[in-house]
Amino acid sequence: MQKGFIFDLDGTVYVDNNLIDGAAKTVQYLRDRGDKVVFLTNKSIETIDAYVEKLNGLGVEVEKENVINSNLLTAKYLSARLKSDEKVLVIGEKPLFEELQNQGIQVTEDDENVRYVVLGWDRQFNYEKLNHAFQAWRNGAEIVATNPDRTCPVEGGQIPDCGAMIGALEGATGETIEIILGKPNPFAAKLIVDEILQLPPENCYMIGDRLETDIRMGNSTGMQSVLVLTGITKQDMLDTASDQPKYVLNSISEIKEIIEDPKSKALDYQQK
Incomplete structure (x- = not known):
């Protein structure tokens, strides 16, 4: 079987x-x-193409259609729910932006006219980005996170993952982020x-x-x-x-x- x-x-x-x-x-x-x-x-900080290249380079043969990451899942979730004129504000790194745009999702920096805040792992996360997401939430945007992982394993230990960004925004809003893809x-x-x-x-x-x-x-x-x-x-x-x-x-x-x-x-x- x-x-x-x-x-x-x-x-x-x-x-x-x-x-x-x-x-x-x-x-x-x-x-x-x-x-x-x-x-x-x-993990939301790499593209699917990068994973394919890495796996093949390590000796694990793989095609693009056999790799799924939280960016793709998030993009598919949003594309099924967004209207044609609705946009998202993104906190994350370049691969997340690229996957959303590949799925035809409009990204904006305007926190007053946004349907969703998309929250991903961001190694350049700072107060300015936190406030940007918070203001969009205050203006009615719903928050969607790519993944709940608090840390990511690395050689010799762990480093903070998207869970750290989730914790920061939950601390500001006082509400639990319910929609976490991945x-x-x-x-x-x-x-x-x-x-x-x-x-x-x-x-x-x-x-x-x-x-x-x-x-x-x-x-x-x-x-x-x-x-x-x-x-x-x-x-x-x-x-x-x-x-x-x-x-x-x-x-x-x-x-x-x-x-x-x-x-x-x-x-x-x-x-x-």
Whole structure:
């Protein structure tokens, strides 16, 4: 039976520019089986083309249609809701602007005539940008964020991600930002499972290193959730976690075990 595999990238397939051992062989193994493979990242500071180039450069063969990021998900969400004359104000980096414009979304710097504020990871985030988004909100704009990640794993540690921008704007408005695209939003899962993989959710595996995004999305949408311990989440964090994966693997290289024998060491590892 054909299966679908949705791989997170940072902390799952690679960390910074270092491919995780066995990642390329695992992806090739799945493709040789006839399974479908896509890559899904919440990171909004790179274009899809950049991810394709990076993966191919690391030895993981991939085409553009097999990579989805939170910028694309956000653009698709907005394009289905915006009227032809409505515009968005964007806090984020160049790849986010480009993806929105690629989908025909009009971007403006006018905080008085804007339908949505689009909030993404911005490494040049400052008070001026915060105030710009805040004034647009005061003028009636709805806030949409690309992803909820508080941090991004890098070699040797973590750095602040879009969650830091969300926290700043929530602190100013006093309201919770409800629309956050990317994982674990069911919008992302439905798009990938129904339109790209075209498989039943129970035949799809969501593989990632974060409990609150990767695992939560897998569990909430009926997919097989697989946690890898090569990124943010460590084994001892599972003891008190509300989002529990179905499988826990040391790394992506162990996926073959849960395919060939779901009751193998890979599943037992979770129960220790």
